[in-house]
Amino acid sequence: MNAPLALLAELTHRCPLRCPYCSNPVELARASAELTTVEWARVFEEAAAIGCLQVHLSGGEPTARRDIVEITAAAHCAGLYTNLITAGVLLDASLMARLKAAGLDHVQLSVQDADPAGAERIGGMRGAHARKEAAARIVREAGLPLTLNAVVHRQNLHNLVLLIETARAWGAARLEIAHVQYYGWALANRDALLPTREQLEEATRIVEVARQTHRGRLVIDYVVPDYHAARPKACMGGWGNRFLGVSPAGHVLPCHAAESIAGMEFPNVRETSLRDAWEDSEAFNRFRGTAWMPAPCRGCERAEQDWGGCRCQAFALTGNAAATDPACALSPQHGLLAAALARSGAPAFRYREFG
Ligand code: SF4
Ligand code: FES
Secondary structure, eight states, X not given: OOOOSEEEEEOOXXXXXXXXXXXXXXXXXXXXXXXXXXXXXXXXXXXXXXXXXXXXXXXXXXXGSTTHHHHHHHHHHTTOEEEEEEOOTTOOHHHHHHHHHTTOXXXXXXXXXXXXXXXXXXXXXXXXXXXXXXXXXXXXXXXXOEEEEXXXXXXXXXXXXXXXXXXXXXXXXXEEEEEOOOSTHHHHTHHHHOOOHHHHHXXXXXXXXXXXXXXXXXXXXXXXXXXXXXXXXXXXXXXXXXXXXXXXXXBEESSTTGGGSTTOOOOBTTTSOHHHHHHHOHHHHTTSSSTTOOTTTTTOTTHHHHTTSOHHHHHHHHSOTTSOOTTSTTSTTTHHHHHHHHHOOOOOOOOOOOO
């Protein structure tokens, strides 16, 4: 069994933004359910003990936690490389200085669009874009490396060239361009977000050109959407293979969207050690390896490359988490994707919200 490479620590589901593609579950955890500072410190020590090298401090918006500096310090003291995944709208120079002193190693800042009006419509928060630009400056002035994360979809892909220029202008060394993945809130907004094939092809061409143009100055990671694919992605590098997440309420998850699979129960750090959850829990072993696979995955030459695709997507589209991911053209349910593409247009967003 591999060790998990990184821990995704979802510190809270609270967030000032309301992005319609948020990867948090539709049932958001209230602040009263969140793990305490002491509980997170124990999680970080246990994560380091089973081989994790880094922690992504995420949310929601992790800086919405008043103890974000103490949490960062605890992760650093446990020996983990610390990455803050933030919307940036709550970040000022004072907080940045305290986070750096606590041992923060890296900041990943989200951006919703290159055009401020579009960005604020997508994120559902007025004034957010200017605050993000200021946050980028604060991170760079603190001397920390900056990655910009742009989730792209039907309603911002026309600004992709400008998004890449934004990453350069804001001083990012890395840009993640990630097409929306459709579960949770994004599934609820799928008709508004799915790109056309023409948009996808143009985006892929723009990324290839930009990689050449900015070689040595800006690294561009690119995550493509499943809905136009013939084979699925190796989601999470395989269930229970490399990824370990802990939700705000302490559930230990094989992927950030795993709670969207109805009927599955996940161990909780309040009752189980991370080692037991990773090695022995029913939830982590359910789709580990290849023995669980149905046809056509069973015996397929790609079984140990894509691990049958995404369990959350299989559940979201077919109601069966053990089905072959319909993103695979060999799946008998591959036609579900074409049907979704045929329905897509640009209706209004259903914004992320509690309750
Ligand atoms: Fe991957 Fe299964 Fe499709 Fe083979 S049949 S390519 S293992 S999803
Ligand atoms: Fe959960 Fe793919 S998002 S397995």
